[in-house]
Amino acid sequence: MTAVPLLAATGLEVVFPGRRGGPGARAVDGVDLAVGRGEIVALVGESGCGKTTLARALLGLVRPTAGRIDFDGRPLLHTARALRAHRRRVQLVLQDPSGALNPRHSVYEAVAEGLRIHGCAGDGGAAVAGALARAGLRPPGRFVSRYPHELSGGQRQRVVIAGALVLEPELIVADEPVASLDASVRGEILALLLRLRAELGLSALVVTHDLGLAWNIADRVAVMYLGRIVECGPAQEVLTAPRHPYTRxxxxxxxxxxxxxxxxxxxxxxxxxxxxxxxxxxxxxxxxxxxxxxxxxxxxxxxxxxxxxxxxxxxxxxx
Known part of the structure; x- marks a missing residue:
């Protein structure tokens, strides 16, 4: 990892207000985490440990209660303009492609939505075709006019990934990217993420409860428990010689x-x-x-x- 990471959280906290004035829920409670350029980091832990809340905070979708987030060496400001620019450089890949895609939108409309939101000029058709090709849907012309119900689960997930790639981000945050897919398709999607890293220099934060997935794809693993990182290090080291009892x-x-x-x-x-x-x-x-x-x-x-x-x-x- 480079000396200045692409994305870094320092002392990050996210506290949700309690009911009727009760104590707040510390979903993220003092987290230091970094993702380097071209690096894949797996964030693992049980359901409810705060992984998704941390990911949403890094995307700018949840405002931290305390701490700071730096992207490309600069602090992330929570102004509308700064967040808009940040979300173009950092894209989200959701867990359930069926829920992420509007059934009334064609593949072209789904992938081009980011271009429309960010007001990107230029040839949208070429950008969409390029994103679909990079996501493994070739030739793109066979897919642009189809609708989600006409695609397999793996193809729908590739469309979601293409929707993230169309803006040419530097980092993707993938929240359980293969959890809803058949075992035969999971390997293809993981291989795609590795190929995108090799070809585009893309960084990724992969949120998962599946340590087998982390073993196959991650350079580093961060283990989260009850809002805090309890162990972090190179994937091979953490997954072959875990030191924390929770990781074990x-x-x-x-x-x-x-x-x-x-x-x-x-x-x-x-x-x-x-x-x-x-x-x-x-x-x-x-x-x-x-x-x-x-x-x-x-x-x-x-x-x-x-x-x-x-x-x-x-x-x-x-x-």
Missing amino acids: ALLSVLPESAVPAAVLTGEPPDPAKIPGGCRFHVRCPVLASGEAERAGVAGRCRSEEPGVVSGAGVACHWA
Whole structure:
């Protein structure tokens, strides 16, 4: 990764107001995260851990409560003009292509929508054809007049990707990009993302709960739990030698994993009532087994919160 990352979040917080004046839900709670040029970063974690809220904040769709976001070395300002320019350079690929595409719009209209919104001059037909070709829909002329119901699931996802590519962004944020696709199609979409990185120098933040996907596509992996990054580092390092008990537990359920089985009990705590100490300690198998006690860190696990992970590292007293 270059010295100045393409996208960087520092101390980022997003707090949603509580009901009837109660405590707010800390969906994102002090996150440092960077994506370099030409880099693919996988953001992984359980449902409800704050991954999508963090992604929306990085896109400028949610205004952070605290912290800052820098893009290309400059702070992101939350003015209408600045956000409009930012969203042209950073595009979103949604999880469900069927829900993302208007059934009454043709493929051409769906892909050209970004050009219309941003008032792009020039030959829209050529831009749409080029985006469809880059997304693997060749020849483009076979697809421009079709409607979503006439396409397979994989083809619809390629149309969504083409809609992001038509504006020639520098970064795409893909939220569970293959979760709704058949297993036979997932590999094709992942290979497409890797090819776009190789051919266009495109950066990507891939939001997923699937560690197998992260293994196949990511340069770096950031593991998120209850609003905070708890482990981050090169994909091979994190996925073959995880240091945080939460990462170990996520990996242990993969059939091909060499990590000893670890069963997480209970549900993640309410983000409006984050426990003191390490936020994972109420579910931590290392603490429950007595291993943290033998290592002399059990008291710190219950009372002292580990520091924020910045760059590569792990937020765990035992690790």
